[in-house]
Amino acid sequence: MVQAVLPRTEGQLRVLGLDPDQQGAAVRARLGVVPQGDNLDPDLSASMNLQIYARFFGISAAVARDRADHLLEFARLAERADDRPSQLSGGMRRRLILARAMVNEPELLLLDEPTTALDPQARHQVWSWLKGLKDQGLSFLLTTHDMDEAERLCDRLVVLDQGRVIAKGAPHDLIRAHASEQVIEFERDEGIVLPDSVEQETHGGTTYLYFSRSELADVTDALGGIGLSYRVRSANLEDVFLRLTGRDLRT
Template structure:
């Protein structure tokens, strides 16, 4: 999908961020049109958060062009931030305030009138299912509740773009699904979502389009399904062997499937027909202790592009 730069809410060309000698973001090009859910997928240290901070106008780019909502972050920071919602990686809720006060107080930073702030706080608490905790302090809340409150806080100014830096990292599966469901509803409402994640399932669930980042660079770009088709086979056979090292087995599988990838604990065999490939493995007299035939995911794309796994 090609998007003309003038229609993009976020437009970056050759965007760089350096911290002293270290280059966190090494020249990336990004265009995000209105209404899209756009993801930055990559392992820790890939440069996702640094990119997000530049887009949030709280970190100055070291080089390159960056336009948010058609404006320059360096000169029009307050005007841009007024129309952004930010959910940072680490919750920075106000521990001295109650759940509801966290929303009403935050609204005031946007100069939203008190009455409107109160109404919006109640609506948002309903939206993130925290109405019954409105009068509670922040500290006793669970991780999932705090994250939902942070998301509600990011929505208090009715932003056009919502930035979510690893929105479900550290949450248990149930809490993650609740967050995903709320984010999906935002997306349906037409809010432009920008999120970073190192979870491939999160990216597949939420993102219309994503870039895979590694070492500060973009290594691939496209819709999740498109990336899988382009960089991986339809299916993957995961083979575990009791004694032999996966690398040794890989040598005996020449010609089976399209390619193999040896991980420390298992061997991945890429093939469009997983069951057929597995049959070939068995014909060669190999007897794996564990077998799993599954569809390719973004994890496989990432592994193929960088030679490393996403979550270490």
């Protein structure tokens, strides 16, 4: 619906101040889209994937070549310009798809699970690339199941569960409102006496303790007294999701 491909089913929607149902072509011309899947043309080189896509927006051949060269340089793919997608790694192909989405110099970038199936190094490379675009003033709408990705990249979040909005706000505000300062994880909870202010939840066989930094010593003393192995960390957006929905993102 945001891409002006499907009509909205109810409510109102404006994209860059335009009605996508009535002004679909104008909306699409101002968007960049990064789909979840790999839809690069396997028969074209990296450079030609960008140039041909640019031509769909009415961009001249000369300008398309210049933009392709610039974007391949920015995506650290200049030396692979003549390679086909099958010759590139998964992370390289993902950066190429991101570069393709930028050929029309969009005002808004739509990203659907941009780092799905990437290894940690490739994922961080994509995050770095997106942060660079964000620093240049580009806005993007990101859908992701990766709470670390959302926390790193987004200024404002909308948390959905089964199609329903259950929370929205800045990442740090959501963590402060729905989680705590500190979290401890462990695999069992028998025989533990904890301060009354410590909140305890269990999901998928793992117990989570939520508490403030001032209570850390008391909590670790209680756990250490029974020889329990545990992990201490700061609260994050996955904790927000767990506490709001009662189920793990990994299930």
